[in-house]
């Protein structure tokens with residue numbers, strides 16, 4: 001691996017081999033998502049806990065300070081909306097000039113395996129890898145299911161992750177599921193866990209992240225379960241504990257519960 005790519009990889013996978021990405025890209029197809037109406041305001045108190053922020057170029061330029069210490073993973077696919085025809089009908093939205101100008105440490109693109117746009121979105125990934133690789137920019141493939149959340153089982157996710165790795169992704173983001181080891185073990189590149197809709201209770205998040213990492217994931221790319229939490233900073237701190245400090249779900253939950261109290265003293 002050339003110096004540039006190795007350097008960028010070290011920004012998105014820390015020396016312990018783990019990573020914590022804060023996903024705030026949802027507006028690219030959902031518009032002003034609850035609690036993410038102002039991304040800058042939502043992101044600022046959380047950045048100290050995370051390794052990288054996953055956003056579009058529009059939000060990065062308008063709401064995130066260029067002096068920020070956190071690495072940036074740029075969401076570079078889109079072209080659809082919640083009120084449009086099919087969420088899978090995506091294209092690559094951001095040129096390599098922009099990726100370089102914005103000093104992104106990596107880029108992210110969605111791939112909709114099994115959809116009507118499977119071929120198109122796999123080629124989006126392939127073309128993006130072709131464009132980014134000469135500049136040493138790592139590509140994160142997002143195995144996306146659109147509104148078909150029931151697709152999130154090990155058989156489907158293992159298929160989708162393996163295809164993304166074969167096409168050239170440096171990292172693959174996918175959902176945690178039962179028998180998650182099957183997904184990780186058949187994917188030759190590192191796997192990070194996406195969150196999905198906010199869970200019923202807070203402990204559940206810590207549990208599935210812990211279990212996913214026990215099963216071989218290197219970290220998370222989480223959004224709603226952090227910034228839609230009633231205590232986003234406490235949840236980010238607790239997740240940092242699970243990811244980088246090997247806390248168990250119980251230990252992390254204690255940290256979550258005590259965080260706000262300690263902060264006010």
Ligand code: 5RP
Nearest residue numbers: 023194195196221222223224
């Ligand atoms: C949206 C995404 C998100 O980055 C990803 O789903 C993680 O966010 P959440 O934890 O809220 O699901 O790719 O398309």
